[in-house]
Amino acid sequence: MLESSQDNEEIIERIAALDIGKAELVCCVRVPGQGPGGRRRQEVSTYSTMTRSLLTMADRLRELGVTRVVMESTSDYWKPVFYLLEAAGVDAWLVNAKDVKHLPGRPKTDRLDAVWLCKVAERQMIRPSFVPPAPIRELRDLTRYRVDLIAARTAERSRVEKLLEDAQIKLSVVASDIFGTSGREMMAALIAGQRDPKIL
Numbered sequence: 001m002l003e004s005s006q007d008n009e010e011i012i013e014r015i016a017a018l019d020i021g022k023a024e025l026v027c028c029v030r031v032p033g034q035g036p037g038g039r040r041r042q043e044v045s046t047y048s049t050m051t052r053s054l055l056t057m058a059d060r061l062r063e064l065g066v067t068r069v070v071m072e073s074t075s076d077y078w079k080p081v082f083y084l085l086e087a088a089g090v091d092a093w094l095v096n097a098k099d100v101k102h103l104p105g106r107p108k109t110d111r112l113d114a115v116w117l118c119k120v121a122e123r124q125m126i127r128p129s130f131v132p133p134a135p136i137r138e139l140r141d142l143t144r145y146r147v148d149l150i151a152a153r154t155a156e157r158s159r160v161e162k163l164l165e166d167a168q169i170k171l172s173v174v175a176s177d178i179f180g181t182s183g184r185e186m187m188a189a190l191i192a193g194q195r196d197p198k199i200l
Contacts, residue, residue: 002055010124016061017118018071018196019110022047027057028114029064030122042118044111054081058088066090070121073129082131093121093128160187 019026030042036153045060047053061069069085070093078094087094095117120126132140157179164171164178169190175183186200194200 012068012122012124014064014066014068015122016064016066016069016082017114017121018069019114019117020049020071020074020081021110022049022075022077025057025081026110026114027061028111028118029061030118031064031066042098042115044114047108049077049080051080051084054084055088058085058090059092061085062088068093069122070095070117070126070128072117086134093126094131095121095126096129184200 014029014031016029018028026044026046028042028044030040033039033041042057043064045057048055068091071081071095073094082092082094102174131137146196159171161178171178171183171186175186178187189200
């Protein structure tokens with residue numbers, strides 16, 4: 001025997017979803033309809049990903065009273081949009097694209113993707129991915145850049161040693177560290193044209 005369910009579907013009243021590309025994004029906003037039991041209203045707009053256009057979008061979202069903005073983690077294109085909305089005080093959610101299941105056979109366009117994401121998000125059927133707070137992001141960017149610089153430095157050192165070996169200059173045999181003070185001075189003298197081993 002069928003019984004009535006006690007579940008009350010909680011819908012986020014004012015929500016937006018973004019389908020982000022490199023040059024532009026599609027923003028779908030869903031808000032309550034007018035009057036009791038009114039159908040929900042939605043607005044789908046396209047914005048450029050340039051800062052001025054994103055600020056216009058943030059103003060429009062505030063004007064409509066949007067309480068949450070959801071976007072998929074598409075490449076790195078989400079970052080400027082997320083950071084700008086975060087700075088504007090909007091509750092921005094980044095979601096994994098795999099969590100937002102697309103129905104097979106459904107046509108896939110940016111507009112339809114934004115609407116679908118908005119409908120899924122308003123029913124709270126997705127969860128946000130972890131985005132570290134700004135100080136942690138800054139520290140992470142700095143440390144990752146430092147790791148890259150160290151790797152590049154190591155590669156260049158190996159390249160210099162290989163070039164010296166190819167030129168029959170056995171500098172690494174007489175100097176334990178060819179990039180130490182003595183090693184650098186010897187290489188500078190070689191570059192300047194000095195060829196006398198005793199002077200070197």
